[in-house]
Amino acid sequence: MLNDELRTGFALPGPPGDEPPTGVGRRRVLTWLVAAPALTMAVKLGLDGKPAAADPLGLGEFVDIGDLLYAVNLPTALDLVIEVTPDNRVVAALTRLESGQGITTMMAMLLAEELGARLSDVDITLADADPLEVLMFTGGSNTARVLYEPTRIAASGMRARLVTAAANRWGVPAGRLITKDTKVYAPDGRSATFAELSGDAAKVLTPAIAPKPKPDSECTVIGKPTGRIETPELVRGQAKYTLDLDVPGALPTVVARPPTIGGTVQSVDDSAARALPGVVAVTRLPTGVAVTGRTFHDAFQGRDALTVRWKPGPVAGMSDGDITKKLKAAALPFLVPPVLGKAVDGTFDFAYLSHSPMEVRVAIADVQGGKATVWLPSQAPIDAQNKIAAAVGLLPTAVTVHVPRAGGAFGGRLTHEPGIEAAEVSKKIGRPVKLMWSRVDDMKHGRFRLASHHEVRAVVQGTNVTSFEHRCATPEMEFDHGLGEAATAAGFSLPPTRAALIQAAFQLTQQTPYHFGLVNQLLSEVNVPIPNATWRSVYSGQVAVTNEIMADEIAKAVGQDPLTFRRAKVKADAVRGVLDTVADKGDWGRSMPEGTAQGIALHAEYKSAVAFLVELDCREEQPKATKIVAAVDVGLCINPRGVEAQMQGAAVDALSTIFWAGNHIDDGAVRESSFSDFRYARMRQVPSTTVHINSTSSHIGGVGELGYPAAAAAFANAYARATGKKPRSFPIFHGA
Amino acid sequence: MPEQNLTVNGETVAVDAPDDMPLLWVLRDLLGVTSPKYGCGVGVCGACTSHLDGDAFRPCVQTVGETTGREVTTLEGLAADALHPVQQAWIDEDVAQCGFCQAGQLMTAAALLVRNPNPSDADIDEAMSDNVCRCGTYHRIRSAIKRAARG
Ligand code: FES
Ligand code: FES
Numbered sequence: 001m002l003n004d005e006l007r008t009g010f011a012l013p014g015p016p017g018d019e020p021p022t023g024v025g026r027r028r029v030l031t032w033l034v035a036a037p038a039l040t041m042a043v044k045l046g047l048d049g050k051p052a053a054a055d056p057l058g059l060g061e062f063v064d065i066g067d068l069l070y071a072v073n074l075p076t077a078l079d080l081v082i083e084v085t086p087d088n089r090v091v092a093a094l095t096r097l098e099s100g101q102g103i104t105t106m107m108a109m110l111l112a113e114e115l116g117a118r119l120s121d122v123d124i125t126l127a128d129a130d131p132l133e134v135l136m137f138t139g140g141s142n143t144a145r146v147l148y149e150p151t152r153i154a155a156s157g158m159r160a161r162l163v164t165a166a167a168n169r170w171g172v173p174a175g176r177l178i179t180k181d182t183k184v185y186a187p188d189g190r191s192a193t194f195a196e197l198s199g200d201a202a203k204v205l206t207p208a209i210a211p212k213p214k215p216d217s218e219c220t221v222i223g224k225p226t227g228r229i230e231t232p233e234l235v236r237g238q239a240k241y242t243l244d245l246d247v248p249g250a251l252p253t254v255v256a257r258p259p260t261i262g263g264t265v266q267s268v269d270d271s272a273a274r275a276l277p278g279v280v281a282v283t284r285l286p287t288g289v290a291v292t293g294r295t296f297h298d299a300f301q302g303r304d305a306l307t308v309r310w311k312p313g314p315v316a317g318m319s320d321g322d323i324t325k326k327l328k329a330a331a332l333p334f335l336v337p338p339v340l341g342k343a344v345d346g347t348f349d350f351a352y353l354s355h356s357p358m359e360v361r362v363a364i365a366d367v368q369g370g371k372a373t374v375w376l377p378s379q380a381p382i383d384a385q386n387k388i389a390a391a392v393g394l395l396p397t398a399v400t401v402h403v404p405r406a407g408g409a410f411g412g413r414l415t416h417e418p419g420i421e422a423a424e425v426s427k428k429i430g431r432p433v434k435l436m437w438s439r440v441d442d443m444k445h446g447r448f449r450l451a452s453h454h455e456v457r458a459v460v461q462g463t464n465v466t467s468f469e470h471r472c473a474t475p476e477m478e479f480d481h482g483l484g485e486a487a488t489a490a491g492f493s494l495p496p497t498r499a500a501l502i503q504a505a506f507q508l509t510q511q512t513p514y515h516f517g518l519v520n521q522l523l524s525e526v527n528v529p530i531p532n533a534t535w536r537s538v539y540s541g542q543v544a545v546t547n548e549i550m551a552d553e554i555a556k557a558v559g560q561d562p563l564t565f566r567r568a569k570v571k572a573d574a575v576r577g578v579l580d581t582v583a584d585k586g587d588w589g590r591s592m593p594e595g596t597a598q599g600i601a602l603h604a605e606y607k608s609a610v611a612f613l614v615e616l617d618c619r620e621e622q623p624k625a626t627k628i629v630a631a632v633d634v635g636l637c638i639n640p641r642g643v644e645a646q647m648q649g650a651a652v653d654a655l656s657t658i659f660w661a662g663n664h665i666d667d668g669a670v671r672e673s674s675f676s677d678f679r680y681a682r683m684r685q686v687p688s689t690t691v692h693i694n695s696t697s698s699h700i701g702g703v704g705e706l707g708y709p710a711a712a713a714a715f716a717n718a719y720a721r722a723t724g725k726k727p728r729s730f731p732i733f734h735g736a
Numbered sequence: 737m738p739e740q741n742l743t744v745n746g747e748t749v750a751v752d753a754p755d756d757m758p759l760l761w762v763l764r765d766l767l768g769v770t771s772p773k774y775g776c777g778v779g780v781c782g783a784c785t786s787h788l789d790g791d792a793f794r795p796c797v798q799t800v801g802e803t804t805g806r807e808v809t810t811l812e813g814l815a816a817d818a819l820h821p822v823q824q825a826w827i828d829e830d831v832a833q834c835g836f837c838q839a840g841q842l843m844t845a846a847a848l849l850v851r852n853p854n855p856s857d858a859d860i861d862e863a864m865s866d867n868v869c870r871c872g873t874y875h876r877i878r879s880a881i882k883r884a885a886r887g
Contacts, residue, residue, distance in 0.1 A: 295765035357870055
């Protein structure tokens with residue numbers, strides 16, 4: 001039970017014009033609200049220009065989705081509730097999904113730092129979907145950027161009240177008290193726990209000390225490499241994911257799904273299934289036929305006993321070759337004629353790519369008596385609440401969405417199919433259900449990073465690049481998980497059409513970090529109704545990767561080493577800094593045997609910069625990575641250990657998806673079915689990976705989606721240098 | 737329905753289950769033992785890895801009928817009072833990201849160290865390469881196994 005005597009939500013950005021209750025930080029937040037990312041950005045995407053304050057690395061024109069997320073959070077009261085429990089624990093609810101990025105640990109660190117609490121006394125829970133919150137959205141590597149300042153301001157206000165309460169109790173000047181280990185201490189050694197003070201502290205209207213965050217120089221928790229706070233329970237097998245939750249009476253449910261993507265039920269004979277003793281119910285859904293059993297074994301047996309005739313889905317008859325042909329035809333022409341120099345051209349293709357998090361798609365739902373309670377590991381729980389409500393004919397306010405921890409997401413939990421299906425079944429059978437997609441369901445009917453086709457042309461004169469054009473064609477991206485609504489609700493005028501919005505998003509996020517003369521990059525979309533969702537790094541996972549492969553090819557065309565070329569062309573010092581660090585630590589240019597090579601690449605986005613240097617041995621049939629070195633500048637690095645983990649994970653994603661992991665579409669169906677044929681890298685393919693952290697500024701940059709593009713391009717570039725073959729189609733070892 | 741008798745984490749249990757029911761669902765749905773995870777159901781991902789009479793095995797492809805009278809250990813039962821060395825090493829190396837694969841990784845690593853208390857990099861690669869970690873924590877898993885081996 002939480003004690004609600006001490007609840008602080010103060011000092012958070014409120015509507016402009018409010019009297020700031022806690023001074024300093026509040027005014028600064030308001031200043032941002034008035035002057036910065038939001039309003040100026042609102043013109044183009046609803047976003048135009050950008051504030052100087054948001055560009056501390058000097059990355060120039062970079063505007064990314066994190067800016068939008070940051071901006072749309074500002075005008076709303078961030079519903080951050082921090083509480084002290086009677087057993088002296090600090091508990092805060094986080095409005096983001098924890099799926100492995102380490103955001104709960106980061107939040108705990110901020111609170112421990114600012115309050116003077118022991119890290120082990122801080123608990124972070126995941127917040128339920130709350131309709132008053134405009135945005136709960138995990139994506140775009142925005143978490144630290146959105147939460148850092150408000151969290152520290154709120155915590156400092158809380159600390160000021162605890163200290164004031166102790167000062168009043170002991171008759172000691174507040175300025176002489178300190179907080180440490182979740183207690184307030186007086187100079188004479190007297191101490192009181194936060195819990196003991198919380199009742200009095202809640203009554204403090206005007207703190208006796210300024211409620212402002214510590215100066216960076218006094219921080220001892222922020223910046224210290226810190227292990228994940230969940231690890232101790234996790235290694236004991238006690239961490240609870242959705243299907244581990246004990247929701248009384250929730251019945252295991254699986255769904256028979258069509259052979260083709262988006263196929264539908266024509267007819268079903270469920271008599272054999274219903275005759276099985278362990279089968280409780282069979283329910284027809286828009287997406288298939290659900291079988292509910294006593295156990296998942298019963299449910300699977302029931303599913304396998306169904307006889308279903310399926311109608312083909314909307315892409316039946318379409319295969320990879322057809323999709324590539326459509327994409328090629330859609331790529332827009334280049335604008336700059338290559339008359340004044342030499343053209344360097346490259347054409348690239350990427351296959352569809354499943355998110356395939358380790359935990360399949362799951363949900364628990366209990367829809368009875370005009371109310372729904374749903375447990376769904378969601379990256380966009382407010383959108384989930386709305387869509388589930390619509391699916392079962394309730395008002396969103398009658399739907400509660402709990403967000404359990406997720407076994408990975410990577411963009412694969414932005415949409416809510418399992419939550420909707422579970423709610424539909426529960427409503428029909430009048431009992432709570434726990435619904436699971438099988439791995440095959442997840443692979444064949446989940447969502448995918450879009451396939452893409454890229455045509456790139458650089459025009460060079462001497463060693464100068466005078467123009468750089470990139471034409472990207474993809475199937476239409478589904479962009480329907482609440483961000484647009486949140487931005488509109490926050491007062492942004494978004495471009496009137498979806499096409500204009502997507503084009504603006506594409507152009508604003510896809511910038512080159514180099515002096516490449518006249519740059520233009522354009523997106524065109526075709527209609528291929530295969531379900532998709534952004535994948536770690538969004539467009540950059542393909543566009544920036546191909547641009548970095550082109551950087552190597554342009555360097556070659558102008559007779560320069562890839563490092564020399566990049567150093568000369570790069571715009572921002574912070575980017576040059578990470579490049580120099582990997583080149584130095586990774587011993588760039590060392591002599592290597594024939595058939596082996598180094599590759600280097602960089603990426604700047606989310607107000608952060610990263611470079612990777614990798615070594616590859618291509619003397620056998622399959623390439624083998626033998627070294628991975630990264631350097632990253634995320635500004636103020638809250639938890640270096642977490643940043644290191646994200647870069648290591650991004651490198652494995654990159655290695656996997658550049659060489660082996662991808663999906664085929666055969667006649668409207670996904671060919672792969674599990675980790676046997678979706679070839680994600682295994683331990684033996686992954687060498688040791690070192691990560692170096694530069695910090696040239698004290699702003700907060702994004703981390704989770706940063707590393708992938710540079711790592712992926714570094715592997716492709718190493719492959720090209722080792723084999724002499726130009727990498728053009730990904731994954732390289734996809735097979736026909 | 738037949739009664740199946742087996743030992744799970746040191747306790748003798750009797751469950752009513754058909755012989756062909758995969759042990760994974762017996763553990764999870766009938767006994768409430770949830771550390772073994774469903775990742776594929778066909779033995780290719782390692783998320784469910786546990787121990788059968790001390791060896792690593794995959795409960796998703798082992799039927800309960802095959803395990804009667806035998807001793808099953810899941811991650812919940814790995815430690816006695818103090819943490820097992822792999823559990824401590826996993827904390828020290830901060831291995832987990834989303835954590836979903838880690839019960840299987842820990843159980844595979846613990847079985848490896850019984851067979852081979854001092855594994856080389858090649859031994860580790862060999863033993864661990866059938867366990868997928870979609871978050872890419874392989875580097876830290878390798879470091880943690882070495883740390884646990886050093887004791
Ligand atoms: S669930 Fe058992 S190996 Fe994948
Ligand atoms: S930690 Fe997420 S799958 Fe391994």
